[in-house]
Amino acid sequence: MIKLTRIEKTYDSPTGAVKALKGIDLTVKRGEIFGIIGLSGAGKSTLVRCINMLERPTAGQVMVDGEDLTAMNEKELRRVRKSIGMIFQHFNLLSSATVYDNVAFPLRLAKMPEEKIRDKVEPLLKLVGLADKAGQYPANLSGGQKQRVGIARALASDPKVLLCDEATSALDPQTTKSILELIRDINQKLSLTVVVITHEMQVIKDICDKVAVIDKGVIAEQGTVLEVFTNPKEAITKEFISVLLSNDLPTAFRGSVVSDIPTPGSFLLLRLIFLGEKADDPVIAGMIRACDIECTMLFGNLDQIKATPFGRVIVGLTGSETGIQAAFDYLATKDVKVEVIGYVQRHAASAD
Amino acid sequence: MFSDMLPLLTKALGETLYMVSVSMLIATVLGVPLGVLLHTTDKGGILASPTLNRVIGAVVNAIRSIPFIILMVAIIPFTRLLVGSAIGTTAAMVPLVIASVPFIGRQVETSLKEVPYGLVEAALSMGATPFDIIRKVLLPEAMPGIVAQLTTVVIALVGESAMAGAIGGGGLGDLAIRYGYQRFRPEVMLATVVILIALVQLVQFVGNRLAKSLNKK
Numbered sequence: 001m002i003k004l005t006r007i008e009k010t011y012d013s014p015t016g017a018v019k020a021l022k023g024i025d026l027t028v029k030r031g032e033i034f035g036i037i038g039l040s041g042a043g044k045s046t047l048v049r050c051i052n053m054l055e056r057p058t059a060g061q062v063m064v065d066g067e068d069l070t071a072m073n074e075k076e077l078r079r080v081r082k083s084i085g086m087i088f089q090h091f092n093l094l095s096s097a098t099v100y101d102n103v104a105f106p107l108r109l110a111k112m113p114e115e116k117i118r119d120k121v122e123p124l125l126k127l128v129g130l131a132d133k134a135g136q137y138p139a140n141l142s143g144g145q146k147q148r149v150g151i152a153r154a155l156a157s158d159p160k161v162l163l164c165d166e167a168t169s170a171l172d173p174q175t176t177k178s179i180l181e182l183i184r185d186i187n188q189k190l191s192l193t194v195v196v197i198t199h200e201m202q203v204i205k206d207i208c209d210k211v212a213v214i215d216k217g218v219i220a221e222q223g224t225v226l227e228v229f230t231n232p233k234e235a236i237t238k239e240f241i242s243v244l245l246s247n248d249l250p251t252a253f254r255g256s257v258v259s260d261i262p263t264p265g266s267f268l269l270l271r272l273i274f275l276g277e278k279a280d281d282p283v284i285a286g287m288i289r290a291c292d293i294e295c296t297m298l299f300g301n302l303d304q305i306k307a308t309p310f311g312r313v314i315v316g317l318t319g320s321e322t323g324i325q326a327a328f329d330y331l332a333t334k335d336v337k338v339e340v341i342g343y344v345q346r347h348a349a350s351a352d
Numbered sequence: 353m354f355s356d357m358l359p360l361l362t363k364a365l366g367e368t369l370y371m372v373s374v375s376m377l378i379a380t381v382l383g384v385p386l387g388v389l390l391h392t393t394d395k396g397g398i399l400a401s402p403t404l405n406r407v408i409g410a411v412v413n414a415i416r417s418i419p420f421i422i423l424m425v426a427i428i429p430f431t432r433l434l435v436g437s438a439i440g441t442t443a444a445m446v447p448l449v450i451a452s453v454p455f456i457g458r459q460v461e462t463s464l465k466e467v468p469y470g471l472v473e474a475a476l477s478m479g480a481t482p483f484d485i486i487r488k489v490l491l492p493e494a495m496p497g498i499v500a501q502l503t504t505v506v507i508a509l510v511g512e513s514a515m516a517g518a519i520g521g522g523g524l525g526d527l528a529i530r531y532g533y534q535r536f537r538p539e540v541m542l543a544t545v546v547i548l549i550a551l552v553q554l555v556q557f558v559g560n561r562l563a564k565s566l567n568k569k
Contacts, residue, residue: 054473088473
């Protein structure tokens with residue numbers, strides 16, 4: 001649906017040319033929710049504006065639904081942009097127009113007759129849950145309601161693609177959740193292709209199918225959200241994920257020396273990652289039964305990535321060398337990802 | 353002595369209202385597009401054209417730097433060419449318009465600058481043309497500010513129209529100088545001052561109300 005090839009964007013600034021994007025390749029399939037995550041200044045906002053050519057790339061090609069946008073003049077671009085909806089961090093609603101008129105705006109641009117506009121706007125306001133606010137001005141709405149108006153406006157011209165530029169960054173966590181649900185909902189109902197720009201891993205985890213991590217104008221890493229979450233390769237990706245999934249040791253061990261070889265009285269700490277339906281298999285119970293070891297649960301968390309269950313557990317093993325080897329062999333037969341943290345001593349005077 | 357004052361005052365007030373309203377109307381028709389041009393041709397604007405912007409800006413600044421009383425006299429040949437005479441109420445409107453157009457242009461530009469760029473960007477993302485953006489985004493969004501700014505221009509025009517009395521433009525200023533000052537009739541002077549104050553208060557009041565009713569923020 002969207003194919004970006006070697007996109008570059010250079011800005012002239014008083015201190016010389018600034019390369020915001022340095023050769024981005026990206027493919028978004030029809031019906032997918034594709035997340036682009038990056039720190040501020042990474043180039044993600046520039047990148048999303050290249051998709052609808054609000055920013056013309058300095059080099060590279062932008063294809064949307066089989067059409068080459070980079071080869072188009074302004075007039076052709078105006079036609080294509082009607083099939084690419086966009087929502088913004090600060091909503092960008094007309095303060096001088098009512099909710100109804102804001103949603104009708106793109107239709108009036110297209111010179112649609114007023115009766116047809118009404119038939120279009122009313123169901124859209126119902127879809128976003130604002131049917132009773134049609135006559136209100138944006139100033140009387142909450143942030144979440146304003147973004148709902150933004151979404152209805154973006155959907156008014158029946159787009160094939162929806163671009164979301166930090167659409168939830170100005171909203172509180174509850175409202176963020178409801179807006180993300182709405183976006184996922186319309187993605188499914190209207191089989192809309194969605195590109196989400198964000199700096200919050202939570203957003204990626206909740207609704208995206210694929211993710212690209214952008215850093216200093218290049219894509220550091222990309223793949224399905226499951227892959228990237230369970231097996232991040234780049235430091236920047238791990239950093240984003242660590243906001244959601246803490247990699248700290250349990251408090252009883254924090255600050256202790258981690259050693260590669262057993263020391264007297266130490267625990268071998270393992271991080272086990274369960275994915276999908278396997279997340280509820282009794283792997284640990286099975287391991288204790290099959291091997292001659294002691295196993296202490298130190299940390300456990302069951303989460304979801306989009307709709308896939310995703311569990312993370314830290315266990316501490318004690319036992320003979322052969323017992324521990326047997327445990328490794330047992331875990332290797334199961335559908336569990338094992339990370340060895342190392343041998344760690346429990347604090348002498350632990351508070352918990 | 354008061355009986356002869358009333359017809360003088362009503363005639364003068366009529367002339368002032370005529371000068372101010374017609375000048376304001378013409379100046380608005382010319383000044384608002386000028387303000388739009390100043391804003392949109394500026395760097396980063398939807399019709400960005402740095403050279404054009406610099407030229408217009410320089411002309412606007414040049415006219416605005418001439419004191420009204422000098423402008424009025426300096427353009428007498430032009431006024432004569434345009435309306436056939438350099439004296440009288442209609443002739444006085446020529447310098448009033450010329451002085452007000454750049455003033456309105458700058459004021460409108462200032463109001464348009466207040467419209468967040470995000471709104472322009474949103475309209476562009478929906479396939480709006482530059483003309484759509486001017487008509488449906490910039491002007492409606494800036495309207496409360498523009499109305500407030502235009503109120504200031506009307507008040508400035510009331511003051512300038514009084515100066516226009518000096519070239520026989522008529523109106524309240526003319527009356528105050530000829531009767532109040534030159535013929536030593538302080539009561540005429542006082543009456544014109546009172547009327548001018550009332551007029552300015554009324555303009556400001558109406559302007560404020562209108563700007564407020566347009567502001568939906």
